[in-house]
Amino acid sequence: MSVARGQYYNLNAVGGHIWRLLETPRSLDQIVTSLAEVYDAPEEKIRAEADAFLTRLKREGLLEIVVTDAP
Template sequence: MITNRISIGQTVSQIKGNIVSDMGGEKVMLSVKNGKYYNLGGIGGDIWDLIEEKKSVNQLVSTLLTDYEVDQSECEKQVISFLELLLNEGLIEISDN
């Protein structure tokens, strides 16, 4: 398994071509490219929606901090961890600002 490290200053965005549905408040996705289903969950679904257009990881964290009661360092850690899973599955792309 490839492990990619994402930093707070990088920009992330969805790779198009996935089928996403809302199932009882949680997002589920079918990756047409790799034929896998993913349950993004509630917060993961929010992150997915936020990165429809390119957004910095820092912007993502700031938005989530206004929507959820969470410590900033914990939010950064969890967001980066989630994004790295998406990146390893080929579902997002990253770029340096």
């Protein structure tokens, strides 16, 4: 929920799963691997949808992407 913007965000099951994964910083590859272990879908589809979701979170100011040198 963003009080400043007056917006409420509702996540579906997969979005909620991704949100919980983000409690610890993770790469897109790590998120895709984790989702692929749970959901029966092609990895390419999981990656595309996860990337789109993360992009939307970033655009809405709900996610900060940090680039590190660590693997």
